Amino acid sequence: MTKFLAGYHRLLTTVLTVLMGLLIIPVTLQILSRYTGLIPRYIWTEEAARFCFVWIIMIGSMIAVRDRSHFDVDLLPHPKTPRQKGLAGLVVHLTMLVLAVVFIRYGYDFAKFGAIQSSEMSGINMLSIYIAFPLAGVTWALFLGENIAADVRLLRQPATESSA
């Protein structure tokens, strides 16, 4: 399972990098077409950039759950023993799982709503963008499951080892 998740994580990372590179193209085209006349004025450039952007944000949010790089605030002292660490992690990850479940449940409704819509300019089916939200929910849940398993392992560690 860890192997699968690591592979999935790598895939998401690659897609993210490629999308970021692609994002530059439509905006550049927009400027070029306005000032040079070398290429026609595409009307889909702005929309393509925006949709690409939404995917970048959602994929970034998925990757950050596994990397634990979503920002948090340091108010309480840091847990010291493995047991405390496991417990603190469990509270965080189970709470985050609530939002993941909400995204799966209501993201499904949202995506279904998108399936009957087409975009204003290029006419593509909106499901192809709206699906990013329930997919984010599923991916968060997978990565959170991995984190929760790690927390439980910490909790199960015998207290004697914690003195180190």
Place this chain on the structure above:
Amino acid sequence: MSPGEVSLLMFGVFAVLIVVRIPVSFALGLACLPVLLIDNRLNPVVLISEMWKSYNSFILLSVPFFVLSANLMNAARITERLVTLARASVGHLPGGLGQINVVVSMLFAGVSGSSTAEAAGIGSLMIPAMKKQGYDTSFTVAITACAATMGVIIPPSILMVVWGGLMSVSIGAMFLAGVVPGVMIGLFLMGTVYVYAKVRRYPVAQRASAKEFFSALRGAILALITPAIIVGGIVGGFFTPTEASVIAVLYAAALGGVVYRTLGRKEFGAVLHESARLSAVSLFCIGTASAFGWLLAYYRVPQAFVGALSGWATGPISAGLLIALAFLIIGCFIDAIPAIIIMGTILLPLAQNAGMHPIHFALIGVISLAFGLVTPPYGLCLLIAASIGQIKVVATLKDVGIILTAMLLVLLLVIVFPELVLFLPRLIAPQFVD
């Protein structure tokens, strides 16, 4: 539910979640849930659709591009050229390296719109150098972090782009308005370094010759015209802020890849990935913050807030002080962009009520939030600088406090004298201001 009950419930849940270290972006989304489930007219799909609406914005697209261009500047070692120029200009003043640090931050601020990229780029160059010359680590880290806040005050600025997009204020005018307070903060910081250097007897370097100065200027000149391209392009109406941010990316890539040849394909890929990740994490938070802000507005919390304060925050100065205080406090706990989305919409009626100019209101907000970048527990620039300096954040707080006091004076001046921020846009682009 009344506006009071709703805000108590939402901010209460948010505060509890933040304390137990739920990531801010998730906490904002989760804090919306109870209200969305209780009210029959609403349901949690609203959370997702509000997030989608906030991401589906051409203006926000400039955020990853500004981050990318700043990171390209660092990777292409353009930052080093700026340091050389700063050394040739102010290296001979008391506290030489400290002065260089402040000046290079001002130069970098003009080239990039991101304070965190600035703290990382300049910090990794200046902090080791200052430590080696015998500067105290806590002072070194504190001055680096505080100087990096100029990144979002001196144009271009990511925060101003977001603010302008959200509240329909001219971004070009805000950029121009940021110049004077930004330079003032720089001068105040240089004064602070001077006093530190005198008290603690920090080393002084030899004055650079005119020849050295001009050679350093030649080395940095191509980077230094970036702000002219970006700000000039936006103010002159040649391109939108998003287009300008892409031009900044292409320009930085051309400088690094073609002119200086310091940027290979491999580095470019790594920078692309790092910038996408960093901006995605902070942009994701915009979505949940927008849903949070939308709910507050739905229950007319901003209007209730103005009503509650109508007794004593009626003049522009008292309203300005209150606005600065609110942004300074929330800036301690959350990132600047979600803070704009949540507090900006709450405070807007208050500013209008007091008859403040929208650009004056915006600059007070942006400067206060820039200070939030160094105030713990959530001060990103300070966290970055402290980790480069390998020192605990707590150990730097005394120096941060001293330096921040000098900077707060600038904020106070901006609140009391609106002309400080308004005169430059009025002079250059009056059509955006009145």
